[in-house]
Each structure stands twice: as structure tokens, then as C-alpha cells.
Amino acid sequence: MGIAGLVGSSGDIAHSLVALNRGAFRCAAEEVRTWRLQGAQLGICADATSAEEESSATRLLFDGRIHDRTGLLDDLKLHDASNSNPSVADASLLLYAWLRFHEDFPNRVAGEYSFAIWEARRRRLILGSDPLGKHGMYYWQSGNSFRFASEIGGLLTCPEIPIVLDDIEVARWLTRHAESGDETLYKSIRQVPAGQLLLLEDGKLRLHRYWRPEELPTLRLADPRDYAEGLLHHLQQAARCRIYPGHAVGSHLSGGLDSSTVTTLAAGVLAEENRTGTAFTAVPARPLTAEIGAKRFGDERHHAASVIERNPNLSHVLIPNNATPLFDALDHFSCEHFDPIPNAANAPWIVGIFAEAQRRGIRTLLSGSAGNLTASYSGPHALSELLAQGRWLDWLRMVRDRRQYGGSIRGSLSHSLGNSPAQARFRSAVRDRILTPLRRWRGNYLPPPVRGLYEISAIRPEFFRASGLPPQLEINSILQPESSREFRLQLLKRAQRSAVVAAAKRVFGLEYTDPMTDRRLVEYCISLPEEAFCQRGLPRSLIRDAMQGKLPETVRLERRVGLQAADAATLMADNRAEIAAEVERMRSSDLVNRFIDMPALSKLVDEWPSGDWPNDAVRFAYQNKLLRGVSFGRFARCIEDGSLFASLRQGSSAPDARA
16 A cells, blocks of 8 residues: 655655555554665555566566456466466566556556556666556655655655645645646645656656547447447446455445446445445435425435345445534545545545444445546537537437427527537627627526636635636636546546545555546546437436446436535534634634635624525535635644644654554
């Protein structure tokens, strides 16, 4: 689980290894391995492994799992007579793949992993991870010294690395406008971007991009039903390879399509092996009393229970949304992930599920959080793509079909104009110069419900305007890239979630994995035409068709969206005094006041509404602006006063790796 190293200086890596080797998944001090090689120090701890090729003086450090060993053994021609070769460890397989396929080798390796390769003769270092970046690799360089670690905490413990926040990344965090590059919240620390390798040679860094899914040819099938059959194959493959021998298996089961699909397919694999599993569902701590809109539902236990009824080898555990004290959960993310959590109202039930899974002896915890970008993508660009391709009859059929599911002619025309920035500017021009004056003249004009940045973000306006982020964000907080593929891939890479994966294992002993981010599944979904996801005018038709007969119809055909932390108003009201106290502490921090609009947060505290939130505007103001602002402000305040990493840096000075 822990990889660390140092190139080009006379220091050591003990601080990094101690920081990585703590929590539920630590190993004994004598099991921590280190190597002093020509020009480099390398180290591993917990369950990270290594391999060496002596003739080329190459050593590889490996953290994670390879999911398709059979396919990789075939590529490498390493099968023995029994058509399997369990004696070849994952680290050795990855090293063989590097030696054979060189810089594009991760394209051949399905799995979730990170690695470091040191070629002693060339004095060259290669760092990287799986294409989706589910396992991370971070680095720092100053002069001739270069450090790396598989968790950012492995670098933050080093006394020579300054803990300074990066203004641009702070602005991106506060506006939810993150990029998928190499930046982190810490000014001097970078991460290897998903789908790329970092090569260090002669003190010079070079990035090599090995994964280019946007260049995949579009897969068009004569029979649209074959799209669903292909998806089911990839879903089953992704679920099966994550059911590890000897691991008790759990899943996060909401009432939605994605987690229900993952849970159902995992239950099928377990049933084949006469094994059982456990599903965890987050539910409101008290009955909901407020309406949350016709298109959403807040208590997902009933949909989840219908999935359990079809899978008798699963037990069902309900986790209340307040399972963990709010500020304890926020501090977990700050102190263990080294980042604040954006969706702060979800923190108590997320930590609650992890803790209960650990208590029950679960070793693998499945999720389906990336499904809306892959298997259950809704195909919102289908109409505009059909028009661009000149397929008028198909366009007319989809406009007609959309009406049976509540789509209007006006909505179809809007979707047909597209969602890229250029198309959005065209729509705005038509609206502002033609439609709005016409409606005003007719007396039926209503302002469009566009949420500006400061309605949902606690960022200080002056700080935002100096950050260099797109000024359009002030008016419309969501900007779309030019194409559907680019949009989905950007979001998938932004949500690398390597900190969540690492902390779940280190703190709770859980392998937290999402079959919806399986590279083979992602590439299949990215290659499909947009209309494959909304056949017959039905959004998310692909996964609905693929799971017909496997999911309860109440789940498979549900058009509403489950609302996470639907009782956030109650959660925040129960913690009102502590939230107010934290806001007051934040007001005394110069660093927080640089970033956060503290008068706006203080006003929200002073004008706290009684009872449930009456509308979405109030929900966004309190759940997004106030609570997310408190999540970041508490994190920044503790960085400023030195308390956030004090125990981490003090612990790293202890000689025992279990400290």
C-alpha cells in the first residue's frame, strides 16, 4: 500500500514510510523494505511489493492489483503447461510488461495500481498508475532533490517540503472547477496525471501520455440491442475481477441504477462460489418531512431492499446519515486524505459505512460512483450529434420518442443546439436578442433559473477574480467542454479518488473499488455513439436494457434521482452551534479570509432558517456554500496554525514504523 523514494540527494525516506505505514493496514517495522541503489533510495511498506530484473539492473515497486492476469500472461507468453502461472507475482508481471512494451505498457495491464521503476544503469525513474488514476503517485522536486510517494501524506511529513496552499487550486476547489492535470492543493507537490507516466532522467522531468481513449473509433452496431449485450459483458467482467478469493465482500447500495447493478452482479459472482455479501445503504436518520421535488427521492432504503430481495445471499445494513459526528467526519478527510471533502454533508455516512464494514470484517467494498459517466450515461448530446451528422429522420424519431418520457419539443430543440461553450454562447445570443425581447413584449417573461457562482460557493469574489479562472463562472457555475467524450473523460480523471482509495485501505483495511471505472468498461462506453445511451428516447436506456431481468423493475425503470444526504437540513441544524463556532474561528484566520467570503458565511449563520429548507436556493446556500465553506475553512485554518500535520510529522520521527 505504501511506496516512497528519493533521487539525487543524501537524505532518507524514513519520514515517508512511517507516514504511509500507519492505521489498520500497517505492517511490522521489520517488514518495511528499503533499498539504497545507485543514485536512489526506494522503499515499500504494508502490502506493497517489488520485483527486480538483474541483467538490466531495474527494480519496480508495485501497489495495487492486476485484474486480468490471464490476458497479460498471454501477452507476455509466460503461461506454463497448466495455462496459469501463479508463481509470477503482480509486481513481476508489471516489470515484465515494462521491459517488453516500454512506455505504453499500462495499456496492456487491466487493474488498479501505482508503480515506480528505477533503472540504475541509466539512473532513470519512471512513475505512474493505472489509466484512471485510482491509485496515486505524488512527487516534489527542488534543485537536485526529487521525492515521490504513493500518498501525498508521504511527502507532507518531510521537513524540507513546505506546506503552502496553491491559490489557483484553492479557487478551483471552491468553485468545483477542478482540472485533470498534475496540480494538487499544495503548491510544491504535484501528482502524476491519470493516463500518463512521469520520467525523470538527468534531473529533467518528462510526461508521457500513454492512454488516449478520446481517439477510439466510434463503435456502431447494426442492431441497437447489441450495445446492451456488450455493456453487460463488460459490467460482469469488471465485477467478477474485483471479487477476490478469501475477501469478505461488501457494497455501497443506494437506490440508483449504478450501485444496484454493481451489487446485483457481485451477488451473482458470490452465489456461484456459495459465498455471501453485505450491502450498506445510507438512509435519513429521521423521517423526511419536507418535499424534495418530483424528480428526486430522499430515502433510498426501499429501492435498495428490493435489490436485496432478489439476492438472498446478501445481508442488508442501514447506515444513518448522521452515523459519524459531522466534525469528526470532516476531520477524517482532512487528516487522512489530506484534502477537505467537497460534499461535506455526505462525510458522516461515508465514514459510517467504512467503519461498519471494517467492524464486520469486510475486506473489499464495491461502489458504483462513476456509473453516470460510463454505464448509465444519459446521452444528452444525442440530438445535436444526429443533426450534425445530417440524420434528420433519426433526429425526428428521437424528438418524437422523447415526448413519451416527458420531453418537450422546446427541450428537444434546446438539446439539439448542443452543450459546448460555443453552442451555449449561440443559445444565449438567441435567447437574449430574440426570445427574451419577444416574451417581454408578450408579457410572459420569466428570468431563467441560472445559479451564479456566489449562490453556491463560499469563495471570496476578489480572490476569484484574481485567480485567472474563467470569468463566465460568476454567471453560470457549470461550463461544458466541446464534446461528450472530453466532458466525461475530464470528469473521470478529475475524480481520481486515489486519496479515498488509499485512506479506506490504510485506516479501515478496505479495498475500495468501483467496477464502473474498469478501463475496459470505460473504453467500451466512450466508444459508443451518443444515441446508444438514449434509445427510444429513454435516458440511460443502455444500462436499463442491459439489466433487464436482473434488477427489480422499480429500480430499473426509476426516472427520479436519489438525493444523497436528503436530511442535510436536520444534520446541519443538529450541529448548528458547532458550525457557528467554527465560522467564528475561521474569521480569526488570515489564510481563511484570503479565500473565503466570511461575511457571507456569517450572514448565513445569523439568518439560519427554522425547520426544513423551503426550496433549492436555500439548500444550495446552506449545504453547498456554508457547509462546503466550513469544510475547506476548517482545513485551511488547521494548516495555518500547524495543527493539521503536527501529529503526522511528529510520528514520522519515531523509529518504529508502526508509530
